[in-house]
Ligand SMILES: Cc1ncc(COP(=O)(O)O)c(C=O)c1O
């Protein structure tokens with residue numbers, strides 16, 4: 307056994323989160339489970355979900371039918387599940403609502419931010435390196451509200467702010483490089499310029515502390531199918547800071563956001579709280595699968611997850627340096643912990659082919675155009691021996 311394989315065993319033996327792995331389904335049906343390093347795209351299945359979903363379908367829907375909107379808590383699920391996610395992103399209760407996709411929530415947040423910022427401010431600053439959907443939606447939101455979009459790389463955002471800036475949309479962790487941006491400093495610079503800060507937490511929620519309340523973030527959005535393991539297409543969430551809720555003017559004021567939805571009133575009167583962030587009927591099956599998936603967080607401090615995430619990514623880098631010939635790949639994820647999310651991105655010209663070979667060897671990461679091998683590390687179900695094995699297989703896939 308190599309020194310690194312022994313080191314991995316020792317690290318696994320000391321891992322306080324190791325028992326969490328048993329709460330996930332990691333068998334891939336091949337007889338010899340591989341290593342899943344794609345939880346930053348689609349999280350693995352928590353073992354409690356299938357039975358919970360079966361109950362929702364068979365009993366809540368099949369037997370209780372319409373009564374489930376009240377008796378099974380369907381109607382209030384968006385706020386209830388929002389409150390389950392809230393501690394993971396540093397939000398107090400009553401500020402997170404679950405529903406719709408991240409793309410739709412980006413739209414709600416940006417239009418509402420522009421409306422709150424006032425007509426004098428006619429520019430929306432957007433992370434130029436963003437996951438594309440945010441840029442597309444920002445462009446449309448700007449056009450609809452008489453604004454222009456200014457794409458800026460995150461390191462230059464502070465210098466780009468002005469009295470024209472209405473809102474700034476940033477990613478907490480970059481989807482491609484895995485770079486963690488400085489949410490406290492950027493939020494405070496945005497506020498100093500009189501603008502609103504809107505954060506996309508897709509690649510940080512469930513992987514590291516976010517501190518929304520602590521840092522005074524105005525609005526935030528994120529998906530639940532990555533580190534929160536909610537399942538394919540599970541609903542996203544929207545955070546509206548408590549003191550902004552009365553001003554939040556949704557561009558999608560559906561009946562679920564009405565103060566009295568069953569009043570069926572032809573005129574619109576928004577709910578006074580975070581319910582304003584809702585639109586139409588919630589997608590109950592996905593939403594309750596997510597609720598069951600969140601059970602794995604019971605007793606897990608996000609700080610412990612962050613500590614293990616950094617240890618896993620550090621160990622992966624050590625293994626890659628040891629096993630992969632120098633110069634064959636270039637790490638594009640920052641080394642500094644303060645600038646690293648929970649993924650490692652390695653660049654090489656033939657990344658697409660390399661990832662195909664790696665997946666054939668049972669190590670599942672993903673390829674991001676044009677030349678990035680992307681590996682996501684989910685501390686709740688990954689161990690150090692997985693990491694060592696992945697790096698060993700990577701060496702073979704790179705040959
Ligand atoms: C940063 C970021 N924003 C948004 C999305 C997509 O959102 P949606 O769930 O609307 O497809 C993703 C990934 O799909 C993402 O990585």
Ligand SMILES: Nc1c(O)cccc1C(=O)C[C@H](N)C(=O)O
Pocket residue numbers: 346347348437481
């Ligand atoms: N949402 C996805 C999907 O519906 C299909 C395939 C991948 C995804 C993803 O989440 C991609 C992911 N946001 C990324 O960072 O690349």
